[in-house]
Amino acid sequence: MKKKSLRMIALIITCMLLGAAGSAWSGAKVYINGFDAAYPPFTFIDKSGKPAGFDIDAVNWIAKQMKFNVKHQPTDWAAIVPSLKAGKIDFIASGMSITPERQAQVNFTEPYWQVIQLLVVKKDANLTVKQCLEPGRKIGLLRGSAESKWLTDHMLKKGYKFELRFYDTTPLAIEDVANGRIDAAAVSNTALKEARDKGLPVKSIGRYGQPDVNYGYAVRKEDTGFLKTLNEGLRKLKASPYWQELIKKWDMK
Amino acid sequence: MTADEPILVVQDLRKRFAEKEILRGISLQLHRGDIKVLIGPSGAGKSTLLHCINLLLPADDGRILLHGRDVTGFRKRRVYEYRQKVGMIFQDFNLFDHLTALRNVMIGLVRVKKIPKNEARRRALRELERVGLAEHADQYPAELSGGQKQRVSIARALAMEPEVMLLDEPTSSLDPELTGEVLTVIQDLAAAGMTMMMATHQFDFAESLANEIIFMEDGAIVEKGTPQKMLYAAENLRTREFCARIHGYWENPER
Amino acid sequence: MIGNGWKEALEGLPYILQGTWVTLAVVFGALALGLVLGLVLAVGHVYGKPAVRRGIGLYVWFFRGIPLLVLLFLFYFGILGALKLELSPFVVAIIVLGLISSAYQSQIIRGAIKSLPEGQMKAARAIGMSDRQAIVFTILPQALRLAIPGWSNEYTVILKDSAVTYALGVAELMTRAHHVAARTYQHFWLYILVGIIFMVLTFCGTRAMAMIEKKVAIKGYSR
Numbered sequence: 001m002k003k004k005s006l007r008m009i010a011l012i013i014t015c016m017l018l019g020a021a022g023s024a025w026s027g028a029k030v031y032i033n034g035f036d037a038a039y040p041p042f043t044f045i046d047k048s049g050k051p052a053g054f055d056i057d058a059v060n061w062i063a064k065q066m067k068f069n070v071k072h073q074p075t076d077w078a079a080i081v082p083s084l085k086a087g088k089i090d091f092i093a094s095g096m097s098i099t100p101e102r103q104a105q106v107n108f109t110e111p112y113w114q115v116i117q118l119l120v121v122k123k124d125a126n127l128t129v130k131q132c133l134e135p136g137r138k139i140g141l142l143r144g145s146a147e148s149k150w151l152t153d154h155m156l157k158k159g160y161k162f163e164l165r166f167y168d169t170t171p172l173a174i175e176d177v178a179n180g181r182i183d184a185a186a187v188s189n190t191a192l193k194e195a196r197d198k199g200l201p202v203k204s205i206g207r208y209g210q211p212d213v214n215y216g217y218a219v220r221k222e223d224t225g226f227l228k229t230l231n232e233g234l235r236k237l238k239a240s241p242y243w244q245e246l247i248k249k250w251d252m253k
Numbered sequence: 254m255t256a257d258e259p260i261l262v263v264q265d266l267r268k269r270f271a272e273k274e275i276l277r278g279i280s281l282q283l284h285r286g287d288i289k290v291l292i293g294p295s296g297a298g299k300s301t302l303l304h305c306i307n308l309l310l311p312a313d314d315g316r317i318l319l320h321g322r323d324v325t326g327f328r329k330r331r332v333y334e335y336r337q338k339v340g341m342i343f344q345d346f347n348l349f350d351h352l353t354a355l356r357n358v359m360i361g362l363v364r365v366k367k368i369p370k371n372e373a374r375r376r377a378l379r380e381l382e383r384v385g386l387a388e389h390a391d392q393y394p395a396e397l398s399g400g401q402k403q404r405v406s407i408a409r410a411l412a413m414e415p416e417v418m419l420l421d422e423p424t425s426s427l428d429p430e431l432t433g434e435v436l437t438v439i440q441d442l443a444a445a446g447m448t449m450m451m452a453t454h455q456f457d458f459a460e461s462l463a464n465e466i467i468f469m470e471d472g473a474i475v476e477k478g479t480p481q482k483m484l485y486a487a488e489n490l491r492t493r494e495f496c497a498r499i500h501g502y503w504e505n506p507e508r
Numbered sequence: 509m510i511g512n513g514w515k516e517a518l519e520g521l522p523y524i525l526q527g528t529w530v531t532l533a534v535v536f537g538a539l540a541l542g543l544v545l546g547l548v549l550a551v552g553h554v555y556g557k558p559a560v561r562r563g564i565g566l567y568v569w570f571f572r573g574i575p576l577l578v579l580l581f582l583f584y585f586g587i588l589g590a591l592k593l594e595l596s597p598f599v600v601a602i603i604v605l606g607l608i609s610s611a612y613q614s615q616i617i618r619g620a621i622k623s624l625p626e627g628q629m630k631a632a633r634a635i636g637m638s639d640r641q642a643i644v645f646t647i648l649p650q651a652l653r654l655a656i657p658g659w660s661n662e663y664t665v666i667l668k669d670s671a672v673t674y675a676l677g678v679a680e681l682m683t684r685a686h687h688v689a690a691r692t693y694q695h696f697w698l699y700i701l702v703g704i705i706f707m708v709l710t711f712c713g714t715r716a717m718a719m720i721e722k723k724v725a726i727k728g729y730s731r
Contacts, residue, residue: 038690045687049523198693337636347627
């Protein structure tokens with residue numbers, strides 16, 4: 001192995017590093033939306049590989065109205081708040097629940113959608129919510145989700161002894177219910193609808209105790225100006241006919 | 254430099270490994286054209302002495318002088334230059350296994366002497382011819398016999414144009430039928446006037462070639478003298494005992 | 509959930525395959541970084557002063573001992589956040605995987621160097637080479653050839669480790685499979701697909717290594 005090829009490799013690596021670092025500095029300010037690419041209908045990746053969903057369309061409309069550049073970046077949900085705080089992304093518009101714990105870390109826009117938190121079980125299972133919360137039962141959910149925090153704080157810490165199983169995406173949790181590996185999954189009604197539309201043999205057995213949740217966009221605490229912009233944009237959107245169009249398009253009712 | 258000034262002088266050289274003293278005050282001289290042979294039992298310190306002269310091992314005490322200059326304290330660049338002038342041949346050949354015979358000889362010329370590749374190739378081929386291996390130039394060490402490997406290593410050392418050659422038991426690792434070709438090459442070198450110090454067990458060779466034989470035991474020089482004297486009429490009892498024990502290796506005319 | 513969903517899974521194949529380039533870039537970037545660094549570390553570990561060797565020992569112990577995921581997050585959020593460096597997840601993945609690989613590769617190369625006879629270094633010195641020249645022109649060419657089988661193994665390990673980098677959002681194979689699975693719910697077929705792609709990549713890589721090993725082999729060289 002000649003020294004020349006070693007030098008070449010080192011050169012290539014240096015160029016790659018410089019290029020990657022450089023691309024972060026170039027161009028006008030683009031606001032990056034960190035989104036969960038596995039949360040249809042709010043945010044997901046479509047057939048052609050582009051970001052798509054209710055939130056994506058809404059944000060694109062708002063960005064045009066309020067005249068700022070936006071880019072959507074798939075981000076691992078468990079790391080999404082740290083990513084926001086570290087400056088890797090600038091806001092989160094991705095079916096994000098407004099919770100008191102999160103409000104301590106970030107600021108939210110006013111709520112734009114409400115979902116019901118349910119327990120989902122296999123279609124032919126004869127389980128009640130009460131039974132699912134018994135010791136030995138396994139409940140699956142998204143790692144880093146608001147559900148996981150709520151269930152931990154309001155149930156596990158209060159003496160309930162069911163087991164929580166964490167998944168990297170919401171669909172994976174629901175999939176495992178269909179597989180029979182876990183007893184139930186704690187997800188939103190929209191996630192359940194998506195699964196049933198795809199033919200999964202699952203059903204809801206109702207709320208498990210978490211109050212209905214509001215979704216909002218999250219920004220860093222210090223970005224008060226941007227928060228104002230987003231709120232104004234949201235107000236405009238809800239008042240425009242495009243809002244109803246979106247609800248119809250994504251079958252949200 | 255006048256003919257009677259020594260090229261290489263070793264003064265009271267001492268070396269210890271851990272608690273054991275391997276060299277206990279060795280002193281000797283090499284004049285131009287000298288061929289001195291070191292003999293002695295294993296562990297006498299012959300190999301260590303040669304490695305110290307070449308600065309491959311640092312001595313603990315004593316001096317080494319090349320043309321009157323003390324090289325003992327040399328560091329880095331001056332050591333590297335010194336080692337070009339004092340070449341060394343090893344018992345295990347130590348050819349560079351990833352290079353052909355030709356490139357083994359060339360590498361010192363190209364990398365150390367910074368000679369352009371074409372000129373280096375020319376000189377390397379000439380050295381290989383000198384040891385009779387020109388047609389094996391493109392073979393790798395793994396393809397060569399022991400005797401051929403040792404001859405290449407001699408060519409490699411010669412390419413650096415040394416003033417003195419140190420040979421550490423050059424034929425001890427060879428099958429008997431292969432020692433002849435190496436000894437022939439060494440003989441030719443001697444005839445051409447190369448100054449050499451060689452540790453060996455090849456006593457008849459030593460007898461025919463050396464102008465002095467040095468007997469070492471336990472890190473000290475016991476006795477030195479002409480081959481005739483040393484091998485047949487040594488003064489020291491230890492010397493006579495050693496030579497008596499090796500009588501079986503060669504024909505001994507009546508004492 | 510097996511059934512006929514494989515058709516839908518295949519539809520997502522182009523999007524997933526784009527991730528192959530990302531995966532390969534991460535893998536080769538990490539391997540290259542690992543080699544360059546590993547080489548320096550190996551030489552330091554074998555020929556350096558005691559303090560240097562201890563330091564390298566610590567480095568190796570650190571990067572071999574901490575789980576990949578922990579290191580990824582440590583670098584992405586912790587260290588780079590503190591240094592206020594704007595590096596993409598892709599670059600961070602290469603750096604972290606590269607540093608880990610350098611720890612392993614340094615040991616592979618160190619082992620190869622130590623397996624060479626002491627006489628090689630002696631002979632190089634005897635013809636007047638400096639230690640640096642001796643290492644570069646006689647030790648390393650041989651040690652690197654001996655290290656190729658270990659390199660082949662490194663490739664398969666890093667290839668599999670690259671799947672973990674999805675946690676930083678690197679758009680490689682695993683990440684993209686997740687995305688398509690979320691939309692289509694064809695988890696079964698999709699992860700089989702990804703598994704096949706990984707197997708193909710492993711096969712091609714190890715074959716390439718074997719070809720390289722043959723090409724640089726010295727006649728009759730064996731240790």
